[in-house]
Amino acid sequence: MDFTSVEGEQRYAALVRAAADTVVGLDFDGVLSPIVDDPAAAHIHPDAGEVLVELAGQVRAIAVITGRPARQALDLGGLEEVGQAVGDAGKELYVFGQYGNERWSSTNRRVISPRPPAGLATFLREVPRVLRRADAADAFVEEKGLAVAVHTRRLDDPDAVFQRLLPLFRDLAAQHDLVIEPGRNVIEVRSHGMHKGLAVNTIVEEVGAGGFLFAGDDLGDLEAFDAVTALGHGGMPTLLVASASEEENALVEHADVVVKGPDGVLDLLRQLTEDARDLRA
Incomplete structure (x- = not known):
């Protein structure tokens, strides 16, 4: 992973210290799954399930916050099985679909969704x-x-x-x-009325988060980045991660850490898991 500044390195260190109270928020496409031509073929990285389960043991909760329908993300990601394993560890996995309009959790294992918007x-x-x-x-x-x-x-x-x-x-x-x-x-x-930034604030309030990491890859994640930035200004340990590629680097200038696609995201999460575990030892 590449830190964009000395402050980024300091934010990572602070987040490691606050890991037990931290929520890790992740986009799906471009973060957990490679970008592909056919959205229906965007399966989760084969290592992601294992990485998320290991990470869950060190943090407060994990939230997948995506523009995809929640049911689609669950099926493409095998996230119900991941949620079962996370729940067995006494932690929670959330899926916020359609920018937060839909939600699922490993405790309440059904998708809650409003009616389609008028128009x-x-x-x-x-x-x-x-x-x-x-x-x-x-x-x-x-x-x-x-x-x-x-x-x-x-x-x-x-x-x-x-x-x-x-x-x-x-x-x-x-x-x-x-x-x-x-x-x-x-x-x-x-x-109108719902975006990824509101989903970030919702989960922070619900679980009483004391830290927040968010990883995104394109402009649809800017509102989540803005929400996490505001949390940081309020004194919460935070980290913004840009999953960059040759064709998309819109978030790089806003990020504390830049990684290369889903492989880089998972390497970062492995490092966070290891560093948090070592700190507790």
Whole structure:
């Protein structure tokens, strides 16, 4: 792992000392799972389950905070089995899906979800027209129940198509009182009122966290970064981790630590587990 500053190293050391009271928050795509062309094929890193179970023994709780539906993250990540093992260790695994609108925990093993936002169904019916207008009829449209995501990754020039679509979908979303969440070759449209930063604050309050680590990979994680930064300004030990790649480094300038993709994230979590265990010994 690469610290971005001396202060980043100091924050890591403080977090190790506060590990027993710390919540570790993790995005799914790009953090626990490699980014792939087909979102349905984004399976969790094969080592992640073991790493998370070992980590759980040293921290207060672990929370996967993702834009994916919670059920999808659970299935692709095998997280129900991981949650069972974490629970057996007397700790808690949370999954906050769709930016915190859905939630699951290893204690309450069912997904709690609100109704879809008003205007989403009408928005969805208008998506094909917008795609044709932007010469992007082959973009992959993912219906997520509480949101719609339009992926350009499979197209010949994904970045150019993304740039053409973004203002069009921003205008259409505004007409239906929805918000845009741009990501890595994906534009997500969802309701107001919930984002990853609120999910961070929710779990901090619920478990009485005394520290927080969050690892993300793209612009959809900025609100979580902002929430964790605010916690740090309030005196809580915190650490911000950017999972960077050749095609996405939007969070690097905001991070305390930069790692290379899911492999780097898991190496960091192994190190945190080892350092916290050694400190307790």
